[in-house]
Amino acid sequence: MRYVPFGTTDLTVSQLGFGVWTVGTSWWGITDRQVGIDLLRRAYDLGVTFFDTASTYGDGLGEELVAEALGDVRDQIVIATKGGYNWYEHPERRGQQERPQDWRPEFIRFDVEQSLRRLRTDYIDLWQAHNAKMDAIVNDALWETLERLRDEGKIRYYGVALGPAIGWRDEGVRAMRERRIHALQMIYNLLEQDPGRELSRVAQETGVGLMVRVPHSSGLLEGRYTAETTFDKNDHRRHRPRAWLETGLKKLEKLRFLTEGRDLTIGQAALKFVWQTPMCAVALPNIYNLEQLAEFAAASDKPDLTADDLARIADLYEHNFYLEAPAVPA
Numbered sequence: 001m002r003y004v005p006f007g008t009t010d011l012t013v014s015q016l017g018f019g020v021w022t023v024g025t026s027w028w029g030i031t032d033r034q035v036g037i038d039l040l041r042r043a044y045d046l047g048v049t050f051f052d053t054a055s056t057y058g059d060g061l062g063e064e065l066v067a068e069a070l071g072d073v074r075d076q077i078v079i080a081t082k083g084g085y086n087w088y089e090h091p092e093r094r095g096q097q098e099r100p101q102d103w104r105p106e107f108i109r110f111d112v113e114q115s116l117r118r119l120r121t122d123y124i125d126l127w128q129a130h131n132a133k134m135d136a137i138v139n140d141a142l143w144e145t146l147e148r149l150r151d152e153g154k155i156r157y158y159g160v161a162l163g164p165a166i167g168w169r170d171e172g173v174r175a176m177r178e179r180r181i182h183a184l185q186m187i188y189n190l191l192e193q194d195p196g197r198e199l200s201r202v203a204q205e206t207g208v209g210l211m212v213r214v215p216h217s218s219g220l221l222e223g224r225y226t227a228e229t230t231f232d233k234n235d236h237r238r239h240r241p242r243a244w245l246e247t248g249l250k251k252l253e254k255l256r257f258l259t260e261g262r263d264l265t266i267g268q269a270a271l272k273f274v275w276q277t278p279m280c281a282v283a284l285p286n287i288y289n290l291e292q293l294a295e296f297a298a299a300s301d302k303p304d305l306t307a308d309d310l311a312r313i314a315d316l317y318e319h320n321f322y323l324e325a326p327a328v329p330a
Helices: 033-045 061-076 105-119 140-151 169-178 196-206 242-254 266-275 290-299 307-318
Strands: 003-005 012-014 017-019 050-052 078-083 124-130 155-161 183-187 209-213 280-284
Touching: 012 280, 017 033, 033 061, 033 290, 050 280, 061 078, 061 105, 078 105, 105 124, 105 140, 124 140, 124 183, 140 155, 155 169, 169 183, 169 196, 183 196, 196 209, 266 280, 266 290
Parallel strands: 017 050, 017 280, 050 078, 078 124, 124 155, 155 183, 183 209, 209 280
Antiparallel strands: 003 012
């Protein structure tokens, strides 16, 4: 496992991070608490030191799992969590529907305190405004509150997690240029490079560390899907149009050169691509079994993609992978 500086902070992070939403929610089919704890602990044993969770994952369960699995190595890991959803006063939820966001200073302070309690720690390494829209970015009181929480030592650094879906260019650019954020989380991968490419350029100018989630394009770049693949009724990918899978598989064929004649899976190549993008320090793939975890953890020490590889990827992307049909929006 390679360890790299995170932006201009004093944090050193493992290139592979663990996104706790796969074990802290039921969206990926994991409902056994012990399975989540075992995956988190195994990730640490394989060298992962960056764990990204959120207050709203399982209504606090994600943070509790991190504490239970890794509390004894707290000083060896970097804990990132997210807040801003007021699920305390709005417990009802339908599927993946968003709860109301609440950026009032008193709520943000309360939310941070609750995260600290669930994480069983007295500081959060990195707190992120969860799926922040423009109303949060322009809210002076929010950022003043985060500065005070930082002065008090309750959070070390803060940033923004963009979402929920791919996009949010304006929010990301404005947060990096106008707010003193230290981190930005975004969706970015071989098949979905925008607005990530521009956000990477702005991050270089501002010194913001980038976390990349969905580096495998919701599983397409793991190399396990076929035209016959179906998803369980509780799997969020079940709700995507079939064209998403069919078009994605055609693009995947164009990327076969990344693995031919190499000791590299397409899932590992997808991670290398992310890590070789400027300021993208941490990749957060969706991890939901031990075999997958071992494959992704081994990627960090594999040889980097070549300059020719990266040039060919750029050419394919610019020409929509030379497919006749237009790209399917994410």
